Amino acid sequence: IDPRQHTLTVHGVMDRPLTFTMEDLKRLPSVTRLHFIECAGNRSTPRAKTVQESHGMTSCAEWTGVLLSTLLKECGVKSGASWFVAEGAEEVKGASSMPLAKAMDDVLVAYGMNGEPLRPQQGFPLRLLVPGFEGIFSTKYLRRVKLVDRYYMNYNDYGHLQKDAKEAALGYQVGPKSVITRPSAGQQLSGKGFYEISGLAWSGGGAIRRVEVSTDDGKHWMDAEIKAIPQRMAHSQVFQRAPGRGSGAGQHHSAVADRQRWERAEWARIGFSRVCCSSGECSWERPCWRSRRPHMVSDARRPQRNSARWIFPSVLTERNFRRAAARPRKARSSLRARGALAAMARTGPEAARPS
Template sequence: MTGDDARTKAGHGRRGFLKAATLGSAAAVLRPSTLLGQPRSGRSLGEGVGGYGDRSPFETTLRRVRGSRYAQAAGSLTPLQNLNGSITPSALHFERHHSGIPEIDPSEHRLLIDGLVDRPLVFSLAELQRMPAVTRTYFVECSGNGRVKWSPAEPDTDAQAAFGMTSCSEWTGVPVSALLREVGASAGASWVVAEGADACRMTRSVPLDKAMDDTLVAYGQNGEALRPAQGYPLRLLIPGWEGNICVKWLRRLRVVDQSYLTREETAKYTDLMPNGEARQYTFVMDAKSVITRPSGGQQLDEPGFYQISGLAWSGRGRVQRVEVTTDGGRSWAEAQLQDPVLPLAHTRFRFDWSWDGSETTLASRCIDETGDVQPSRAALIAARGTQSSYHNNAVQGWRIGRDGRVENVDV
């Protein structure tokens, strides 16, 4: 089926859906007692106002805790398949810790900036909040997100299990460039070593040019203070780069003349290649997308109109376009991108589709503004083998069975 044919078929499906919806509205006039949507108890008084909003008790979407030998080194996965839009609620932002979540009194916390600088300085949170701030929307993604795709597909894997270690928030903070201008980086400085205040003293080396570009010391997320699991009261936010380098509970930025070759950039977060060598400093997260509805574990009730929806993102910039296949990759058609399409942020895409009830496979692929194209699993493995644990951005497929059941499948 060509892209034009697919769009035409989708359009007919949508018109049929809208026609059915119109008939349903007429039917509502004939059965008002059953379709008004207001139970008899709806006339009783409800709850009063509160100090901090709660969601409805009927909404039960949760992060899923990923198993770990130690709870302090576990992670939790964002339920992408249950979310709308492109912003992740703070309470559902994925977690990944290496020594648990420290409890930090913000009035006592300090950020030290030292090393190859003219004026070493110590900043309190209040002092940072007095500085000129910016608010930006960025995704954060663990480089191990999509790790399951290094192995053949397990049918029961859903979007949360496969891709739940990415989230997108509105972050507020101070550009690192402004802080480094305050201390005056010395000639010869080329890296910044970031250190966290957690028990493991998470430490990562950041190239100075990236630190001076778009990196933030963030203290706000989605309009309020950072959550403790997201680094309260301060975290480093490096747009488009692997999540581990966005050091949480930030306590120190040390300006240096070389990478410090820390544990997390030598023994971990490197990519073993087929020839036995390892890629190092693979900071950037490549073009990626996933259909979240319909997706693994979900069920299509009957043939007819469905709007396919998902998320796309790239650490190299804006999403240029997303293509969707509804026939297992034989043909691809362009999806609609939901505004705003921001650089280094999740972008919601949608594609109208009419399912005819036959077995088929859905998938999406992202193309970013640099021309980076999300590869098939076979193409990625041909280039990098199967010994890596990180940076898998292969196309994700979902098989639709004749019974409407949606399962994970390789494309």
């Protein structure tokens, strides 16, 4: 795309539609902010063996651009507008409908990243940045923004066709999540002693307030240290020195400052996954292979409070399966666990692991 020819058109339910060139946008007041982008598919699967495989589709960068609210105020928003649609220049267009309230808050029309112009793979010359929302809403190669008076159905909204518009919008925001990056999943500690547990925590709804770590299967919890001042909708680095026994599972738990209540949710012990699933909106009562998306879980219970917890490195053992099989009120998952346990009894733990 030639930046000298590229334009951004803002139109729809407004007083005066306008078209901005790159020079026009760079003459407007700019802001620089630190935000993460995360793909909706950035979560663990039974096949994920490393952090890169389970959580490699997220990044945090310094973005520079003009607030979308600045452009909308120039155009004059009419009272009937309630949603907006962003469209890119690529063939698929990447159109997505979002609430107008989000556009008037912190949505950024970005032309810079980490102190330099956007790179082609990041959406050069313009990219919409929607802090805290799933990455699919941060449209690359932005060329058009349209204000509409109703929920605008498009290709990317197929998952919400049977839902109310307001209900569908609740799934846009990324919930509190965390991941342990060291020790890495699958790594076996050499022996007894103190080890530094480090990782990342983030949320689409605010800044990380507190992180807890457990190294004894959730019996005792320690507050982890959060490096620097947590930023809203940005990755926060956390670490904790803890005694290690050479093997076993550790857990990670995080919360955001926007949430008033703090309590741990009940989590199932998932033996099939070396890197456990997590979501800020759901706590799994059944193994992760039953979930489709973090905010579209068919066999999960709503928690008392948004939270995220991780298990590392989860090793498939007979103890894990016996514990799962003994849990009440989980008939389907228990049957699956008993079936795996029977397979283990015949041929050993490796036979029960999914291929």
